Amino acid sequence: MSIQTVIADTNTKMNKAVDVAKEDMAAIRTGRAHPSMFAKIMVEYYGTLTPLSQLATIQVPEARTAMITPFDKGAITSIEKSIRESDLGVNPGEMAQ
Template sequence: MLNDVNAIKRDAETRMKKSIEALKSELTRLRTGRASTSLLEHIMVEYYGSPTPLTQVANVAVQDARTLQVTPWERNMLSKIDKAIRESDLGLNPVSTSDSLRVPLPPLSEERRKEMVKLVRQEGEGARVAIRNVRRDANNSLKELQKNKVISEDEERRVQEDIQILTNRYIDEVDAVVEAKESDLMEV
């Protein structure tokens, strides 16, 4: 009985943590005014006939606050990497040097910043929904245990309260992550 209840609580917490990690991962892809290597992590490059993440065919480094430096492991990959960055949805125009690419990040307009804040809020709401779905699944599992007389109604209510406390904690964490990203975006 206790193992079942603890397993449900552990599973709920693990899934809520994954929701937070997924949110953070999504938000790193949104461009702020500063250069960050994570900006290019999701870009795929054609490498010997198969799409490969850019970070596996080149070294990506921050050159200064507004410039990324991309140095391919193989020189012949320079044009393919250039093309992949240009065709991405980031609106970046790399500048080719003899053996690397400089990727200057243009400053964000006020309108673009507001659009990105809306995207951040949407991602945050998606994470909140995911956390609430985890809570619902855990509560359904508890109801099933109670229905099968594995736990008492009082025990079910107590564990549901624990799961609600967990849910509130992770939703507060989502709010903090979203707020931090919003302030980062609105910083000029």
């Protein structure tokens, strides 16, 4: 194995480690809402676990408020359940439109 191969392999592994660290840092609770805090939430949607980001838009209009707007209104109950069961420690509530 040449030195160039070792350097390329090490560089790839280090970049992956940095990406994972960035994802983990984004999930740290700072007292402010951020869309990335919902990145790992999976929702059961028609019998399949689906990432929340594929089912809804996530906006943060205020520092302590996140607004999740599902593309399919029928998924609201499943989304609320997944958020409630996550370890985020947030309390979802449905807003009337």
